[in-house]
Amino acid sequence: MPFAPASPASLLTRRRCLGLLACACLPWRPMAVRAEPAEDEEWVAGWIAAAHDHRALLLPLGMPPLVLQDQTVRQHMLVAAGGHALRVRLSNRFGDQPLVVGAAGVGLCTGPDALSPGTLRPLRFDGRPGTTLAPHTERWSDPVALEVTADQRLAVSLHLPQATVIGTGHATSPASSQAAAGDQVMHSRLAAPVDLPWNPIVTAIDVRIAQQPAKVVVAFGDSITQGASAADSTAASYPARLAARLRGAREAPPVVVLNAGLSGNRLLRDGTGPRGLARFAHDALQVSGVTHVIVLIGINDIGWGTAGGERPVWLVPPWDVATPDAITAGLQRLVGEARAQGVKVLLGTLPPFKGSPYWSEDNERTRQAVNRWIRGRQDVDAVIDFDAALRAKDDALMLHPAFDSGDHLHPSEAGFAAMAAAADVPELRE
Structure with missing residues (x-):
């Protein structure tokens, strides 16, 4: 189902369109970096967002909520702390329906429209490639080995296989999330992405520090x-x-x-x-x-x-x-x-x-x-x-x-x- 925001003129005119991008599906390449923490290490927040209910913003305008189905959402963020492993928090705090994530991944950015193929990592949840979040809940991914430095950009990708009403999320300027058809989680570039007016689901990234x-x-x-x-x-x-x-x-x-x-x-x-x-x-x-x-x-x-x-x-x-x-x-x-x-x-x-x-x-x-x-x-x-x-x-x-x-x-x-x-x-x- 193609992404079609309720009001392109009101929601997308101030967003930066990244245009049509080539699709390059590349395999995951493991790195010789540990994901399990040593005894003297701890999780430290590398990025957070104050989330709220997207639908509450649209309701006074008489606009329907944003709905995505069989699409990949990719969100870019700038991490404030570096480490050798990370975990990602998904949130359905303000949702009133189960949130189904079919697949998820993370990788380091090489520019505004691409990820470094060698850094692409699948995210898992209790060892599984996807997860379902009950209404009003949140969930951390399993730790994943990935070297990241402070002030570095990375992106988290989620495939939403079912019709999903976007509730929980946050806004940034300029646009930092895009949607594209199908499961493109492990693609270094999204094919034919469309800018989103909202950054859904991902609300925190923690890193493991070895210092x-x-x-x-x-x-x-x-x-x-x-x-x-x-x-x-x-x-x-x-x-x-x-x-x-x-x-x-x-x-x-x-x-x-x-x-x-x-x-x-x-x-x-x-x-x-x-x-x-x-x-x-x-x-x-x-x-x-x-x-x-x-x-x-x-x-x-x-x-x-x-x-x-x-x-x-x-x-x-x-x-x-x-x-x-x-x-x-x-x-x-x-x-x-x-x-x-x-x-x-x-x-x-x-x-x-x-x-x-x-x-x-x-x-x-x-x-x-x-x-x-x-x-x-x-x-x-x-x-x-x-x-x-x-x-x-x-x-x-x-x-x-x-x-x-x-x-x-x-x-x-x-x-x-x-x-x-x-x-x-x-x-x-x-």
Whole structure:
């Protein structure tokens, strides 16, 4: 069944089409690299994504969900940590039907449209080539021997033999997933791929490290953390830029920075994905090897329902307005959960957003109150003052013009670089 998105004009126009590619089916070639861990080794997260329900985004638009059948989905990702073996997590957390995967594989990228034939590896699940995920469940693949280095691109391919409603997944910019007809899991190039507006099913990759334990930092937040305003959010977001700074400093032990930002996410209420309070344990604290978490969330709670300085009561009833006390209580809960697990916490102040649709005098007072509370915390490992790093010199309520993407809410790529510099604190190395 050919892939046909519900609305090509609305879903695919901003995606980069890779065109028609030749099909080259090549056999798996084993490498002399061990997959089983030594006693002094551990799993460390090399890549993660904050997933949510794709159908929830389409429903308000009156659009049907994405359905794939007898197609191969290939997703590209940039790993933040290197190792000699890896495992892949598949997710059906938000699905309400069993998810059948007929075959799966992984390989290292040689460009935007091809994998290195010698690195292609089949993924297995309890020794089997495929797996079925029950609704609301996740599953790790068996370990597979593959040498991968930090800041290297790889791709995971899945064959979906049955009609599959795509629920669980995540968005990136630019497009990083394609679909092609039939089972092309072990092909180095997909034949006639079509860009997908969504990255389905694959939500994490762990690597085995054979060196001193790494510091694993999870950046947790909303679109400002995800890097939604950047042309390439995978490379220009503040977590990606922070990772590059730390790699350049050749830290020992290495510091791995992972992005758990989710555009539109709120701390206190469900909306774009589960509320921050609900997803923090899964998306941050359950990340393999996590040692630190940077928390920057709350702007969507403050600005929810505001337009032109007004918040209509019919749209946002009083009980749904986020007060400073409610936001700080939510942040305090995240701090407590992390510290209870032995994870170090770095709290980020909320950047200015005057001039954006979210702004009003009442909302500004809430932001200022939340930031005063953050700056006064004695029970966290560090405070990162993103507000001070990004605000304009002549108007502290606005983003600096050089750091403004143009909507007065999201930082520009220069702004993300300034955030990374502010976040490069000694506590990340402790």
